[in-house]
Amino acid sequence: MSANTLSIRNLRIEYQAKRGAVQAxxxxxxxxxxxxxxxxxxxxxxxxxxxxxxxxxxxxxxxxISGGEMTFRRYGAQSSLEKEVDxxxxxxxxxxxxxxxxxxxxxxxxxxxxxxxLKIKHQFGDTARAHGYLQGDALRRRAxxxxxxxxxxxxxxxxxxxxxxxGGMRQRVLIALALLLTPPMLILDEPTTxxxxxxxxxxxxxxxxxxxxxxxxxIFISHDxxxxxxxxxxxxxxxxxxxxxxxxxxxxxxNPQHPYTIGLMSAVPTLTTHxxxxxxxxxxxxxxxxxxxxxxxxxxxxxxxxxxxxxEPDLVPTNGPEHLAACWRWQEAKQALGPTLKQEx
Numbered sequence: 001m002s003a004n005t006l007s008i009r010n011l012r013i014e015y016q017a018k019r020g021a022v023q024a025x026x027x028x029x030x031x032x033x034x035x036x037x038x039x040x041x042x043x044x045x046x047x048x049x050x051x052x053x054x055x056x057x058x059x060x061x062x063x064x065i066s067g068g069e070m071t072f073r074r075y076g077a078q079s080s081l082e083k084e085v086d087x088x089x090x091x092x093x094x095x096x097x098x099x100x101x102x103x104x105x106x107x108x109x110x111x112x113x114x115x116x117x118l119k120i121k122h123q124f125g126d127t128a129r130a131h132g133y134l135q136g137d138a139l140r141r142r143a144x145x146x147x148x149x150x151x152x153x154x155x156x157x158x159x160x161x162x163x164x165x166x167g168g169m170r171q172r173v174l175i176a177l178a179l180l181l182t183p184p185m186l187i188l189d190e191p192t193t194x195x196x197x198x199x200x201x202x203x204x205x206x207x208x209x210x211x212x213x214x215x216x217x218x219i220f221i222s223h224d225x226x227x228x229x230x231x232x233x234x235x236x237x238x239x240x241x242x243x244x245x246x247x248x249x250x251x252x253x254x255n256p257q258h259p260y261t262i263g264l265m266s267a268v269p270t271l272t273t274h275x276x277x278x279x280x281x282x283x284x285x286x287x288x289x290x291x292x293x294x295x296x297x298x299x300x301x302x303x304x305x306x307x308x309x310x311x312e313p314d315l316v317p318t319n320g321p322e323h324l325a326a327c328w329r330w331q332e333a334k335q336a337l338g339p340t341l342k343q344e345x
């Protein structure tokens with residue numbers, strides 16, 4: 001427990017809608033270890049972004065955290081515990097400080113994250129001023145250092161308006177701004193969406209270099225499995241608001257245990273995959289207001305039995321103590337679906 005930067009227990013988040021409560025996050029348990037990269041993968045609407053927004057408590061007004069605990073820990077240079085806070089009990093003033101000094105989030109829409117009428121230097125200045133941080137030349141030198149880290153021309157970017165920068169440049173400026181106060185945790189929500197493949201490659205290289213230099217913990221939210229496989233140390237598969245599998249990135253991609261994770265892998269073409277070998281997961285994600293009984297994946301699962309329709313499984317160790325899956329038939333899934341997937345990989 002002491003090695004974790006963030007510990008989440010039984011977190012529940014709901015959105016209020018006319019039809020009822022949208023159960024976006026349903027009792028997840030999650031630990032983010034010091035200096036590790038954890039990827040959250042899954043289809044759109046599975047609850048990945050809601051988890052990230054819940055951590056920094058930036059949910060929309062129609063959403064509420066209906067239960068759970070979130071404990072954040074900040075460590076010093078000698079690995080000593082500097083502070084431990086209950087994120088859900090922070091006051092507005094404490095939360096304002098927490099959001100950038102302890103945990104920063106880079107949002108999916110890079111252009112919308114900036115004020116379009118302010119130059120980048122003023123947006124850095126606003127963030128620094130709100131936290132009592134550097135100002136003037138000291139802030140400019142710090143920003144130039146960060147721009148160098150994310151492979152941008154400091155002179156050009158510092159005096160530019162957001163619309164004068166490309167999508168990839170704006171994304172890297174956001175990453176630099178998120179690291180301004182050297183937070184021990186960074187959340188990235190689809191950081192390469194809508195970017196061309198060369199720009200995606202550049203963003204991934206930047207993130208790798210930054211992690212090596214700054215050693216922050218990283219939560220990487222993505223539906224792109226190839227990016228998750230390259231950047232993450234561990235991978236958590238999210239389905240219908242719950243984590244259905246979590247494990248080391250190599251074990252998860254080479255030996256997935258849950259039928260949903262196996263389905264996600266099978267839907268990704270590779271250089272050696274014939275088009276007939278690429279299969280999609282049948283059906284659609286469940287209605288989060290009117291969820292099916294039992295395992296929420298059973299209407300789409302080729303291995304579902306009667307027990308799957310009645311009882312929802314918990315995460316249990318499968319391929320070793322660090323690899324967990326929530327499936328009644330994980331052993332059968334491994335035998336029936338695993339060999340085909342390994343052949344494709």
